Amino acid sequence: MTFSSNRLSALRDIMQQTGATLTALAPGAHMHWVLGYHPHPDERATYLLVGPAEAVMVVPSVNAQDIAARVDLPLHVWTDEDGPAAALASALKAVLPGGTVRLSLDETMRADAALLLIDHLGNAARGFATETVGALRMRKDDTEFNALKAAALVADKAMKAGFAALRPGLTERQVAEAIRGGFAQQNTPSAFCLVASGPNGAYPHHSTGDRVIQSGDAIVIDIGGTTGGFPSDMTRIAIVGHAPEGYDEVHAIVERAVQAAMAAARPGVVAKSVDKAARDVIAQAGYGEYFVHRTGHGLGLEVHEPPYLTATSETVLQEGMVFSIEPGIYIPGRFGIRLEEIVILRADGPEILSSLPRDAFVAT
Numbered sequence: 001m002t003f004s005s006n007r008l009s010a011l012r013d014i015m016q017q018t019g020a021t022l023t024a025l026a027p028g029a030h031m032h033w034v035l036g037y038h039p040h041p042d043e044r045a046t047y048l049l050v051g052p053a054e055a056v057m058v059v060p061s062v063n064a065q066d067i068a069a070r071v072d073l074p075l076h077v078w079t080d081e082d083g084p085a086a087a088l089a090s091a092l093k094a095v096l097p098g099g100t101v102r103l104s105l106d107e108t109m110r111a112d113a114a115l116l117l118i119d120h121l122g123n124a125a126r127g128f129a130t131e132t133v134g135a136l137r138m139r140k141d142d143t144e145f146n147a148l149k150a151a152a153l154v155a156d157k158a159m160k161a162g163f164a165a166l167r168p169g170l171t172e173r174q175v176a177e178a179i180r181g182g183f184a185q186q187n188t189p190s191a192f193c194l195v196a197s198g199p200n201g202a203y204p205h206h207s208t209g210d211r212v213i214q215s216g217d218a219i220v221i222d223i224g225g226t227t228g229g230f231p232s233d234m235t236r237i238a239i240v241g242h243a244p245e246g247y248d249e250v251h252a253i254v255e256r257a258v259q260a261a262m263a264a265a266r267p268g269v270v271a272k273s274v275d276k277a278a279r280d281v282i283a284q285a286g287y288g289e290y291f292v293h294r295t296g297h298g299l300g301l302e303v304h305e306p307p308y309l310t311a312t313s314e315t316v317l318q319e320g321m322v323f324s325i326e327p328g329i330y331i332p333g334r335f336g337i338r339l340e341e342i343v344i345l346r347a348d349g350p351e352i353l354s355s356l357p358r359d360a361f362v363a364t
């Protein structure tokens with residue numbers, strides 16, 4: 001279990017830096033990052049509790065055997081008859097050093113489990129595990145990078161499957177089906193598949209529907225799958241027949257915004273300066289009001305995770321962080337353009353994971 005023990009000690013270091021004396025995690029991405037595994041999340045309260053010296057789990061008896069085979073930590077087991085309160089109390093006694101408690105709570109924990117824990121702790125100071133586990137998760141190790149890179153290359157092929165299927169007369173849904181097939185051929189479940197054609201492209205999160213694709217459409221295609229437990233996320237544009245009026249100019253602006261963000265992203269800069277680099281290009285071209293979302297988000301065990309590249313984020317970018325750069329321009333009633341790359345930040349700047357060009361694909 002070196003994987004989890006390294007990460008447990010990294011967690012203890014950051015708990016010390018942030019003043020947390022107890023990290024409480026539920027089955028989900030934070031727990032998965034620490035243990036390399038997480039039990040099925042459901043209504044039965046399950047906690048990983050990490051104190052300054054001890055770490056234990058509170059688990060329902062139905063899952064105890066399975067968890068014991070995977071996790072080398074003391075388990076405090078509760079039964080359906082008794083409920084979790086007594087097991088939680090004994091687990092807290094085992095991990096808490098005494099004195100003031102400052103809780104670092106998994107922000108995705110179910111409210112019932114979170115309140116049970118908080119009731120046991122009385123007046124503990126509270127923060128979220130975004131400051132502890134979340135901060136550690138932002139920087140990826142080589143294993144994580146390789147998994148994310150493999151996932152990105154799978155998405156490239158799925159995107160190409162969508163391009164190959166594209167022709168006038170198909171619905172958005174049918175194009176999405178072709179993309180899902182492209183993922184499935186590579187043993188990758190499709191996690192999301194947004195196909196926004198023509199004027200629908202002006203909705204950044206359009207729900208793929210039954211609109212029939214026509215010649216002269218620009219189509220925003222934003223897709224992601226899960227390969228070996230890691231997500232992909234990419235956006236490209238396809239043109240059917242000929243581009244709509246004004247398209248080429250706007251595509252060139254979004255491309256320049258991508259490149260400006262790439263040039264601004266360096267270890268040591270704050271995330272908002274990368275957002276500003278992209279936003280300034282679009283604003284100076286006169287389209288500022290049509291760039292209606294943040295420039296990017298982190299990607300790791302989850303498809304959206306810190307760091308978030310917003311206009312206000314003070315997060316300092318570091319080598320090894322993986323995040324999207326995805327500026328867009330959305331013109332109501334006409335079309336939308338978003339170009340999305342996932343990058344890992346290296347010492348000299350971002351390295352793009354995808355190998356697919358950002359030029360619009362033209363289907364005839």
Ligand code: ZN
Pocket residue numbers: 233234297324326340
């Ligand atoms: Zn994204």
Ligand code: ZN
Pocket residue numbers: 222223233234235340
């Ligand atoms: Zn996306």
